[in-house]
Amino acid sequence: MMRKFGQEIIQVTAGKKIHGTGAIPGGINKHLSEEERDKFLKGEELMNVEKMISWSQAALEFFKGFHKKNKDLIDNFAKFPSNHLSLVRKDGAMDLYHGVLRAVDNDGKKILHDVDYQIS
Numbered sequence: 278m279m280r281k282f283g284q285e286i287i288q289v290t291a292g293k294k295i296h297g298t299g300a301i302p303g304g305i306n307k308h309l310s311e312e313e314r315d316k317f318l319k320g321e322e323l324m325n326v327e328k329m330i331s332w333s334q335a336a337l338e339f340f341k342g343f344h345k346k347n348k349d350l351i352d353n354f355a356k357f358p359s360n361h362l363s364l365v366r367k368d369g370a371m372d373l374y375h376g377v378l379r380a381v382d383n384d385g386k387k388i389l390h391d392v393d394y395q396i397s
Contacts, residue, residue, distance in 0.1 A: 282317075282329050289313050358383035364394065 284294040290305045291297020299306045309317070318326055344351050360383065364376040380389035 278323055279329055279332055282324055285324070286317060360388065362389065365391070 287297045288294045289309060290307050291299035292307075322328070360380055362378065362380040364372045364374070365379045366372045366376045369379075376394075377391040378389060378394050379387060379391055382388050
């Protein structure tokens with residue numbers, strides 16, 4: 278129901294429920310009318326913002342308790358040491374298009390030193 282509620286808002290503001298077409302930099306290109314706003318604020322029993330907030334708060338409380346009882350399992354789930362590879366600029370910051378290839382191990386030690394990605 279929460280997902281459906283969110284999709285209904287997306288449909289109203291972006292034209293369709295999945296992959297709406299109304300997103301623009303900084304927001305959306307259609308605001309809610311008063312009627313649409315009221316539907317989400319005071320809608321049917323299970324489909325209004327108060328119910329969504331209530332369910333969200335209940336889910337958070339459930340997870341807090343679950344985490345408290347299973348802290349080690351959750352905190353270490355899918356945790357494993359890994360190497361990392363990226364294109365980087367001369368100053369070491371990540372680059373998406375140019376730069377050099379650099380790999381580091383789990384401790385941050387370089388294991389591949391600034392290899393030109395254009396060498397064939």
